[in-house]
Amino acid sequence: MSRRSNRASISDGEFILDCKAAYVDVIGDIRKDITNKSQLLQALQDTGRNPTERVLKKYWHADTDGISFDDFVDICRKEQVTSQEDMMKAFRRIDINGDGFLSLDELFKIMNSKGETMSKQEVKELLDSVDENGDGKLDYKERKFYYEKFCNLNLEISKQLRQKNRKRLERAEKGERRSKKVESFSDSKRGDSASMGSQISVKSNSSQRTGMSGSRRSLLSVGDLKDSHSTPVPAQRKTLSRSLLAEDDMPRPSPRSNKKGAKHVPASKLGNLTEEPKNKRDWTKCSSKGCFFIDEDNGLETHNFRLTLAERSKVWITIQPVVPQSMIIGDTTPIDTMLLITRKRPDNEGRSVLGFTEKRDGKGKYGVMCDLKAGTYNLLPFTTGCHLKPRRSDSSKETPLVRKDREGKTTITKAFKKALEEIFDLSDLDGNGTLSRDEFTWFTVRTSGDKVTDDEWNVVEETVELDKNDEITKEGFVRLNEMEAEDVDDDVNDLWVTLNSMGYNKDLFIDEACPYKVDIYTENCDDAEMALTCTGIEAINHDMIMETVTEQDEGVKIKGSVYMYTYANDTRSTVVLYNRSSNHVNVTMDCASSKNCQINRDKDEYSVTLGPHEKQIAHHLMPMDETLDWTPRCVESVTK
Template sequence: MSRRSSRSSTMDQGEFILECKAAYLSMFDSIKEKIESQDSLLEALQQTGRNPSVKVLKKYWTNDTDELSFDDFVDICRKEPVTTSDDLMKAFRKIDINGDGYISLEELHKILTSKGEKKSKSEVKTMIDEVDENRDGRLDYKEFCKMVMSTTEESKKMQRKMMERKEKKKKQEIERRDQEKSASQANIESGNRKKEANKENKDDDDDDEIDEECVTARSGSARSERPKPSPRKSMSETTTSQAKDVSPLRTSFKEKTEDISGSRTSLQSKDDVLLTSRRSSRSQTKDSSRSKKEKDREGLCSSRLSNSPDKLMGSNSTLQNVPDVIGSNVSLTSASGLMAKNLRQNGEGSPPIPAQRKSLLHTASSSDPDDLPRPSPRVKKDKSRQSSVSRSHKLDEPKNLREWTHTKSKGSFFMEDGSLICHQYDFNLPDDSKIWITMQPQKASRGMDSNPVDTSVFILRDRPDEDGNLLVAFTEHRDGRGKYGVSCDLSAGKYYIMPYTTGCRFKSRKSESEKEAKLVSQDKGGKYVITKAFRKVLEDIFDYSDLDGNGFMSRKEFNLFNIRTSGEEVADEEWQVVEDRIDLEDGEITKAGFLQLNELEAEDSEGDTEDLWTTLVSMGYNKQLIMDQACPFQLDVYTEDCDDAELDVVRVDSYPTYPGDLSFDDIISKSFIKHGEISRVKGMKDLCMYTYKNDGWASLVLDNKSHTRVRVELDCSRSENVISNHDSLQRTLRVDPGSTLIAYHLMPEDEDRDWQVKCTETIR
């Protein structure tokens, strides 16, 4: 590879300027903006394939420098070379720690996890596999150069695409302003014409009255005998004129309508012409409004392009850490984002292809009246509701999802004294964006039946909207693997993401086994060690508690784990003990360190397992080390138009109370009512039952609008192949006045068989 002293010497000057502009616009909204810090200068140069040393940076950013313009940036790019073969060789030798002529998985992993976002070995291995031509699991010099240079070129292509979109957005904005200016001018002219027309109409009416008086005087007949002039003509002309003058678009639409109509239009009365004109105007106004929304949408899609390509491709730090370590001129920043993107495309975090399954969820009336129970004294005849339809399920995920920014987190549901506790999230969205959220259960190493637990997501605003609503959207559709998904448009702001499960498959255990698994044993030297079975469970607990999935447990993740198992946060002195007793990696607990902590606890307690069992029970395990009171899940959030959205785990707790003293049950009840089918309960004027159905379950909600408490008996025992969130399919409920109540959740007991919901309600 020959050395290139400058990009400008190997390409046309016009192309060189375009490349600089594309890199500049990947950071700024306009080339008129200034570079205001040395760090910004470094980042901008890195976008062009340059990675200057501190000495070079100080050459252009002196103590007297306050800002640099785009022209200054272009001059610097002319003077400073891009990556050369010598630079790559220096980088290669720095990473090749043992000097064997190859970069191993361990060597690359050490460099990539030295700063910034941590990468697991599996992720680094995927990066190596991308360019490892001879499949020996390591990189030679040629493969290393291919990894760096190819990803850098791809990044430049992405920057060019970003620049084109940004310029297109600017052009659209100019066109929109021109249209608004034209429309405003047309409105002014229309108003002037309207005033002139009204003045002419008034003069015509005065002339008609004078003429009428003259005729009446000559003939001697009463004025009332002569028909008054119809105002329809003048109103028609005025209205048509207004419709014609308000907007050139409306005029062209009317002309096209008249051309198509031909002779048929000429046969219409003036009333018909007026009506047609008004309809055309309304239709065109609607089309214009829709067009503006589409343009606004395009603007949103382009707005995210003001960020760097690394953020666009969902990367925080990967190979950009290497130059800091080796001090070379190699620019590996752009490679970072593309490597992260390749990871997603090769399966790391990419959504699986949805499968298909069948279920029955459609409302139909009961065909056999003899099957109905006898009516109660207050109800002449019970009403049986039945749901049954066969349907295959497949999530309609966006086709270009791999281009969206992906944020993910793990979490778990826990059952505690019959109440549901789970991880809950804050979601901060800096820019308006279309989002796609999926959630699915993760199978534990032991426990959980073959049918997946339903794991849905509710998206709430941090404050009520104009109508007092907190709920934005929730997942209703799923695939055959148990993954639920929802797509919606969100405005910039703060939101709450609340996981939810109906409790049909996830319930409190009925009883506890008396047989207890062995957690601790003694080795030959008399030292207390944890058993193999307990070790396997602890490894699973570590994986579920590693919420970001980076292979380590941060202090925050360990703190959430500690709150769950002990009810207390980790104090500074307690974290100091952790740091003193086990080896950490970059300040985070490794899986080996987590196992070591539990072994130390077993040793300190001299084999007493009470505290160890407290941990296991809190994490949902029974005495036989089977997870039956917890359900781990995976939450994935994709944003199309926002590259720096933040998904933050804030608590592991029961659901809080929301603004307006609304409980979470109140919010989901209202959502089921809004999306469900209504039917009045006979015998009660103000009592309704709503049946809500989605791809996974059916919910029955009672809404009592009366001023008295009502006792209702629900009988779902004739349903086929269903399980519910209650032990019995027959129950009597008391519904307080002015309240709603979720009576039942129902879902198929066997996912592979048809299922049917039948419910009869009786007033007691």
């Protein structure tokens, strides 16, 4: 459903005042810009709005430097103030265990999901104020009175917060006027201090808000709970009392540089996968599609999968990129698509990874053979980011998405329709030509951050014709998006949010996503006893990747308590750093001497900051041109 512009039912003067009060409460001065998405979220929430991740992406892009107060006012004119109906829908999504009740633990988790500091006792007092039967839960399925009262309570809190913001603004402006009067009588430092004091007091009030105001902000953000994108402010790093390097220490090659500097044969000369079973036609096969996405907040994301075996079996798993017609790729180097097989729970020694795709053929297909017991396993695709990187800019002219027909009706262009059909194919994970509710939900989570509720699915069923299995056809999917385009008229921001979330640039080419296909062959399991289901879209699991590196290398000491672990095969070199000390440590890495290598970092020379007892992937290296030899080589040094 499209989010349309809406003006609140208040006078324009009061509207501007509310905007100004919220802006000053967060930023401190309307002459200053909003500098990050978290500030924009907080300021919009202070005006009583509930922006989802999709709405935020409309106004805060990857290349956005700041948003002025005038821009903020324009945004507030376009986005609706949260209504009771919106709140009712949002609260239905916070029933984490699906039992129809909102418990104290669920409310506590939600209210603190954005970094708020509301205590469990404060949450309990809030719950008690609307829990009339005293069972410690809020039942919104059978006793709607309590649920509606809870919504009304939060709407009232939102109103009170706006009134408080106005009073803070009024006090701040009085203080500023008072300071100017002082300055008019004297140029002394005392006058300057008074002016500064009035500005600081506004900031202090903003940072000290707790209690009911804090709960309102968290509750109104429940639509973003699943994948909370707000980045917490890191704690200030402690400085080392003295350098871990001696004064005569200089950056030098790693003790394992000979191994790391060895030449690798061109990947294009790699033959067939050696472990691939010759009689795999006799094995049971199961397949699914997935996709890697570049996410502005979480980096690289991917679909994850779960494999269930009813009995012990040899399992052959392959993963390879699927290149749509509109995808931008290099001529010689396919985007790397690899995969980890992990236990549901670590073993007694804390290990989770059972196997991963080390070998690949010359066409970009990776494979791994495992002998697995009966049970359930997680399949975690990953890509290094050496070849799939964020676009540096998207300065080209936007491809038109909508047009007017002869009757003046808004309709979508052929280019946009082609992109929608391609998105449908990307979302059709099982490849059956239709979208199930789960597949449609994964699409909406990716593009808007929200799951599909029962009410929203009912709207889909009433709007477009489904197939005999109650799944969305390609024509129905395109029609749903056509209806949204008709609704937005000339405002195509929502449409571009969908396209950008799926990896499309302004030319409607895919450059920030990579589809792939996973094939599973089992020797001893038939179709009825094997299931492959997608578990959702999540950030790539770097912890599991680091486990594969540290398990296969003993590690070498760089300096002090900093150790380096290296993994290298014919197509990839990965370095993991481990700080075993109780201090923060900086490690400088210089990979400029590598030959024909592509690094996942922005630069060949960079620094990695390690917290106490922290592990990090320092870098991945892969061949830039797979038709040529490649030589990974790096120099490391520890600094303060």
